[in-house]
Amino acid sequence: MAVKEQNLAARSQERSPCAPLATWFHVHLVSDSTGETLSTVLKAVMAQFAPAKPLEHMYALIRSKAQLERALAGIEAAPGLVLYTIVDPELRRILEARCSELAAPAVPVLDPLLEAMADYLGLEQAMRTGAQHEMNEAYFRRIAALDYTLGHDDGQVAWDLELADVVLVGVSRTSKTPTAMYLANRGVKVANVPLAPGVEPPAALFSLRRPLIVGLVASPERLAQIRASRLGAMNATDRAPDYCDLEAIRAEVLAAKRLFAKHRWPVIDVTRRSVEETAAAILTKLSARRNES
Missing domain, CATH: 3.40.50 (Rossmann fold)
Known part of the structure; x- marks a missing residue:
């Protein structure tokens, strides 16, 4: 489905405060790795919201400002929820700032777990991009x-x-x-x-x-x-x-x-x-x- 058609589908389901949950909505998955983690998390979460159907936009291997700009252009064209796993602090700052300007909720899905693990282990995060996919x-x-x-x-x-x-x-x-x-x-x-x-x-x-x-x-x-x-x-x-x-x-x-x-x-x-x-x-x-x- 083209972005324009997706927008029409999503907007046709927009609701007033008293209307039922929208059937279709945009979700942008922004990752500095393969995006597999975000896809899995989204699938697990959406299993709890059967009436809602996400229109997924995947932006994988985002490791430069130019790559991030292309992802942000997609978010601006089809506003919706943004889930991300970005390690680089500067790219995170840009993403969060632009999402705030676009009124697009941005969720760093791994942060709560990383923070809890760091506190429990007493260790600092390695801050390595795509570490889970290394040929180890x-x-x-x-x-x-x-x-x-x-x-x-x-x-x-x-x-x-x-x-x-x-x-x-x-x-x-x-x-x-x-x-x-x-x-x-x-x-x-x-x-x-x-x-x-x-x-x-x-x-x-x-x-x-x-x-x-x-x-x-x-x-x-x-x-x-x-x-x-x-x-x-x-x-x-x-x-x-x-x-x-x-x-x-x-x-x-x-x-x-x-x-x-x-x-x-x-x-x-x-x-x-x-x-x-x-x-x-x-x-x-x-x-x-x-x-x-």
């Missing part, structure tokens, strides 16, 4: 995790499962792969092992000591719906009739639950969970496990 040990750990996870998707390469941090086990369409990839982006090495009727899981799975093994389940009704949609998208509705059969799926899920219970593996029901929520639950279990050892 954590960066290479994340790349290694992605490489491992890609190579161990859907039951591949079962002989070195012991090297995984987490092994996900579940029947088809329980979000094993997307959850594994999300965790890999957090630096966690993940393998996922599918459970299929008539197919024995790899023997190595039952002798693992290092990895956290997590069973993923979902309601048979939800699985039937997802599987039917997948086959429909593939134009394969006439194949593998048991794959979408509700009774057959119930038997699969029951067998999976019995397997998980037999080996005392923690279980997560993904029926009403997003991938992010499932990953968060796994990270919590992994952290507790590591703290115990």
Whole structure:
């Protein structure tokens, strides 16, 4: 949507003091790094304001006055809320002063946390731009995790499962792969092992000591719906009739639950969970496990 069209959409929703919350509004994300932090924060906040729809304007890698001027021109053209992560004191001063002139609220989203952390640790901030994106040990750990996870998707390469941090086990369409990839982006090495009727899981799975093994389940009704949609998208509705059969799926899920219970593996029901929520639950279990050892 062009800026002019965005302005029209936003202005058409402007309200009087007694009118309901505007549906559309402009949000400017100004960052001296990639802007990923601001996008994540905005997404988390907007989840609490379902009727409101932000029109995002991203200005990443703002590290000079000329670059900042281009961002300010965009803010002036489409006034709205400004969220920023700028380390350079001079650029911050310019941004805050101009936003004040434009009556555009400017929020330094990391400042409260940085100040609290500095007070708690008794340390001064390093004031390094984009420090979280440096090619340090954590960066290479994340790349290694992605490489491992890609190579161990859907039951591949079962002989070195012991090297995984987490092994996900579940029947088809329980979000094993997307959850594994999300965790890999957090630096966690993940393998996922599918459970299929008539197919024995790899023997190595039952002798693992290092990895956290997590069973993923979902309601048979939800699985039937997802599987039917997948086959429909593939134009394969006439194949593998048991794959979408509700009774057959119930038997699969029951067998999976019995397997998980037999080996005392923690279980997560993904029926009403997003991938992010499932990953968060796994990270919590992994952290507790590591703290115990």
